[in-house]
Amino acid sequence: MQTREVNVAGVKIGGGNPLALIAGPCAIEGAEACMDQARLVQKAAAEAGISLIFKASFDKANRTSGMSFRGPGMKEGLEILAAIKKELKLPILTDVHTPEQCDAVAEVVDILQIPALLCRQTDLIYAAGKTGKAVNVKKGQFLAPSDMRNVVEKLLATDNSDILLTERGTSFGYHYLISDMRALPSMRLLGYPVVFDATHSVQTPGGLGTKSGGERQFVAPLARAAVATGVDCIFLEVHPDPEKALSDGPNMLRIEDLPALARLLLNIDREVKAAIEAESIVESKRREGRNALLSSGVHSGVHPGSGVQAGVQSGSGVQSGVHPGSGLQKSV
Numbered sequence: 001m002q003t004r005e006v007n008v009a010g011v012k013i014g015g016g017n018p019l020a021l022i023a024g025p026c027a028i029e030g031a032e033a034c035m036d037q038a039r040l041v042q043k044a045a046a047e048a049g050i051s052l053i054f055k056a057s058f059d060k061a062n063r064t065s066g067m068s069f070r071g072p073g074m075k076e077g078l079e080i081l082a083a084i085k086k087e088l089k090l091p092i093l094t095d096v097h098t099p100e101q102c103d104a105v106a107e108v109v110d111i112l113q114i115p116a117l118l119c120r121q122t123d124l125i126y127a128a129g130k131t132g133k134a135v136n137v138k139k140g141q142f143l144a145p146s147d148m149r150n151v152v153e154k155l156l157a158t159d160n161s162d163i164l165l166t167e168r169g170t171s172f173g174y175h176y177l178i179s180d181m182r183a184l185p186s187m188r189l190l191g192y193p194v195v196f197d198a199t200h201s202v203q204t205p206g207g208l209g210t211k212s213g214g215e216r217q218f219v220a221p222l223a224r225a226a227v228a229t230g231v232d233c234i235f236l237e238v239h240p241d242p243e244k245a246l247s248d249g250p251n252m253l254r255i256e257d258l259p260a261l262a263r264l265l266l267n268i269d270r271e272v273k274a275a276i277e278a279e280s281i282v283e284s285k286r287r288e289g290r291n292a293l294l295s296s297g298v299h300s301g302v303h304p305g306s307g308v309q310a311g312v313q314s315g316s317g318v319q320s321g322v323h324p325g326s327g328l329q330k331s332v
Contacts, residue, residue, distance in 0.1 A: 014193030214251025
């Protein structure tokens with residue numbers, strides 16, 4: 001099924017549009033570093049021919065350890081994101097963590113993102129929705145796909161239907177996540193574009209003691225599988241040198257690997273959409289044929305689905321149920 005189209009500063013997500021990309025570093029590591037990274041991501045997306053929304057967080061408020069790097073904070077972070085938006089003309093996504101942040105953040109960015117661990121915080125969802133900006137809600141690692149209906153209804157209560165829903169893995173025991181691909185078409189049944197976060201899905205939360213680990217080698221396979229299910233957008237955290245990243249390095253993709261992966265994902269997306277369209281045409285013709293047959297049965301005086309065919313002539317073998325020329329006569 002097609003989802004609702006959400007238009008984010010000219011980037012169309014869902015509604016049968018080509019796959020879109022949300023990509024950028026986990027956290028803002030400084031004004032110069034973030035601008036450089038944004039340029040690299042923009043160049044990589046252009047090489048692949050995929051529509052881009054740049055993401056970066058001004059505050060990673062849910063780090064494993066209180067000693068971990070969090071980012072520059074809201075005031076400086078928004079100034080950095082505003083500069084990137086102005087210079088590179090890129091749509092911007094960033095996280096919000098409290099209702100009080102939403103209005104100020106909405107003045108700068110194009111998508112407000114609700115972190116997975118906060119996806120049931122009603123006041124935060126209401127505040128984000130009331131800004132009128134698109135809202136991307138990450139499904140909590142503890143929620144079933146169908147539970148996101150309640151999140152959607154909260155946002156709709158604010159008269160905001162520019163909604164994105166992101167799958168980022170499900171808790172599987174301690175320090176591990178799994179990606180259930182059934183979750184993606186299940187969430188799309190809610191009618192809104194679904195995003196697959198291929199980098200957080202390979203995270204091992206708290207797996208390194210004072211920080212999270214990750215299994216970067218599984219980012220590309222999971223991204224390919226997700227796009228094959230028909231998702232509307234792919235989410236990738238990327239960095240020039242993930243080993244030196246200040247946040248979530250183990251699960252981030254190298255920016256130099258982004259163009260090839262994005263091209264492959266676009267190819268999969270085109271093939272999947274073409275196959276779905278072909279199946280839709282075939283099914284439409286089948287329905288037309290069935291309707292024509294049912295209509296013919298009604299006009300002949302035979303109840304559709306009765307299993308009885310209309311006789312051609314009065315007194316014929318067909319009408320009597322006896323094959324003409326069989327030598328058998330109808331019982332009196």
